[in-house]
Amino acid sequence: MIDIIQQYWRPLLYTDGYTMTGVAMTLWLLVISCLIGFCLAVPLAVARNARNPFIRLPVWTYVFVFTGTPLYVQLLIIYTGIYSLSIVQHTSFLNAFFRQGIDCTLLAFALNTGAYTTQIFAGAMRDMAFGEIEAARAIGMSGFTLYRRIIIPSSLRRALPLYSNEVILMLHSTTLAFTATVPDILKVANDANSATYEPFWSFGIAGVLYACISFTLIFTFRRAEHRFLAFLRR
Amino acid sequence: MFNLGGYGPIILSGTLTTIELSILSLIVSFLIGLLGASAKLSRSRIAVGIATVYTTIIRAVPDLVLMLLLFYSLQIWLNDLTDALGLDQFNLDPFTSGVITLGFIYGAYFTETFRGAFMSVPRGQMEAARSFGMRRFYAFRRILFPQMMRYALPGLANNWQVILKATALVSIIGLSDIIKATQDAGKATFNTFFFSVLAAVVYLVLTTASNGVLMLLQKRYSVGVRRAAS
Numbered sequence: 001m002i003d004i005i006q007q008y009w010r011p012l013l014y015t016d017g018y019t020m021t022g023v024a025m026t027l028w029l030l031v032i033s034c035l036i037g038f039c040l041a042v043p044l045a046v047a048r049n050a051r052n053p054f055i056r057l058p059v060w061t062y063v064f065v066f067t068g069t070p071l072y073v074q075l076l077i078i079y080t081g082i083y084s085l086s087i088v089q090h091t092s093f094l095n096a097f098f099r100q101g102i103d104c105t106l107l108a109f110a111l112n113t114g115a116y117t118t119q120i121f122a123g124a125m126r127d128m129a130f131g132e133i134e135a136a137r138a139i140g141m142s143g144f145t146l147y148r149r150i151i152i153p154s155s156l157r158r159a160l161p162l163y164s165n166e167v168i169l170m171l172h173s174t175t176l177a178f179t180a181t182v183p184d185i186l187k188v189a190n191d192a193n194s195a196t197y198e199p200f201w202s203f204g205i206a207g208v209l210y211a212c213i214s215f216t217l218i219f220t221f222r223r224a225e226h227r228f229l230a231f232l233r234r
Numbered sequence: 235m236f237n238l239g240g241y242g243p244i245i246l247s248g249t250l251t252t253i254e255l256s257i258l259s260l261i262v263s264f265l266i267g268l269l270g271a272s273a274k275l276s277r278s279r280i281a282v283g284i285a286t287v288y289t290t291i292i293r294a295v296p297d298l299v300l301m302l303l304l305f306y307s308l309q310i311w312l313n314d315l316t317d318a319l320g321l322d323q324f325n326l327d328p329f330t331s332g333v334i335t336l337g338f339i340y341g342a343y344f345t346e347t348f349r350g351a352f353m354s355v356p357r358g359q360m361e362a363a364r365s366f367g368m369r370r371f372y373a374f375r376r377i378l379f380p381q382m383m384r385y386a387l388p389g390l391a392n393n394w395q396v397i398l399k400a401t402a403l404v405s406i407i408g409l410s411d412i413i414k415a416t417q418d419a420g421k422a423t424f425n426t427f428f429f430s431v432l433a434a435v436v437y438l439v440l441t442t443a444s445n446g447v448l449m450l451l452q453k454r455y456s457v458g459v460r461r462a463a464s
Contacts, residue, residue: 068441069434070402073413077434080420081427172296179406186299199306203299211294 001201004192011188012209021183023209029174029184033109034167040114042156045121046147059118066115071173074112079104079180101180109177113170120166124159125151157228164221168214175210185209241419241429248415249436255332255411256398262337263397267344274349285345292342298403304335305407328409336404340397347389352378354385384455391448395441402437412436 010016014024048059066074082088083098097103128151136150156163178187189206193199226233273285292300309326316324355378363373383390405413412433420429 065438069437070399072402073430073434073437077430081430084426175296175298193306199303203303207295207299207303210296210299214294
């Protein structure tokens with residue numbers, strides 16, 4: 001155990017000397033995919049609740065497909081599937097994009113978490129107290145102002161507990177990145193295991209690192225809930 | 235379009251492996267969940283402590299890390315055990331380790347689901363059953379369990395969907411499931427895209443079908459609940 005830590009502490013935490021690895025890589029994957037997913041989810045959640053079926057149904061299909069299939073399959077489609085298409089290989093910018101494991105991973109993660117987040121936000125918007133909307137209408141807010149000032153802020157606050165859950169699950173999902181040769185914590189642990197044949201300690205150390213990140217995230221979200229949901233506190 | 239390049243049977247058997255794996259893991263994690271929930275609600279401090287440590291650790295560490303950890307370590311521990319007992323080496327196949335690890339991991343999630351559900355059943359129900367002279371296990375089977383299931387079903391449905399999707403990970407430890415079958419077929423026929431999408435479609439069908447079954451179960455266990463007409 002000690003020799004694994006001595007030999008691998010640097011790649012496990014931030015770099016193997018060439019690129020970003022380990023905890024830094026995992027956090028980078030998590031932050032970027034959650035950011036893109038969040039930006040996708042807010043407009044899509046509004047569209048998901050639209051009255052017009054031509055707006056609502058495409059979003060429903062996106063959520064249905066991406067929450068109904070495993071992330072690993074989505075990653076395989078994007079990483080090995082799309083790159084095998086000849087049109088992708090012969091278009092230079094597509095070729096450059098899909099050849100990089102990290103690009104494919106980020107794309108798959110962002111689309112996946114975007115779908116789950118859309119579901120969460122759309123649910124929160126549907127469950128909004130009708131009085132809030134009625135009051136805003138009575139004041140004379142137009143549709144856009146109503147969304148910007150009332151519906152989106154209020155539903156995002158109420159979605160916070162579920163959203164924190166989704167972020168933790170996304171952290172757990174980032175482990176799949178190592179199948180696309182992205183050097184995250186699990187990839188380093190896997191290398192350590194192949195070099196030392198000590199699976200319990202190699203993966204155990206990785207597990208401890210992931211648990212530390214999980215607990216930090218849980219703690220941060222608790223504080224955020226305490227602050228943003230103060231009006232629900234009793 | 236439906237010419238699977240002769241890979242049809244392999245993909246079909248891969249699909250069956252995936253279904254078997256998820257159902258067996260569901261059963262194992264269901265039982266562990268019941269055990270864990272009773273431990274968490276018991277009076278014994280040690281049982282509560284062990285169950286709390288178990289659920290906290292499992293839910294904080296990613297399932298793939300736990301799966302690799304257990305898959306590689308289980309075999310080593312088993313070898314040590316058979317060496318110590320002077321027995322022949324006993325090899326764990328990926329399927330068995332898949333069931334054990336998935337069951338062990340999702341047992342923690344089931345523990346939390348069942349704990350919440352047990353606590354939702356009014357105390358008086360169990361007290362009434364006991365005062366009728368029912369034995370503990372009998373009262374559990376006839377009174378507590380059926381009512382608890384009604385509260386547990388939404389969480390259970392969610393866990394089942396997660397387990398079904400988590401079986402995709404078991405191909406990483408070498409099980410020939412639907413993913414492995416479609417990837418092999420894709421590599422051999424140079425049509426990875428089509429076969430990967432096929433795997434996704436199979437999963438989509440499985441999750442949609444199980445959603446239907448769960449809705450029927452929900453109906454069955456909600457018999458006797460009056461709902462305000464909306």
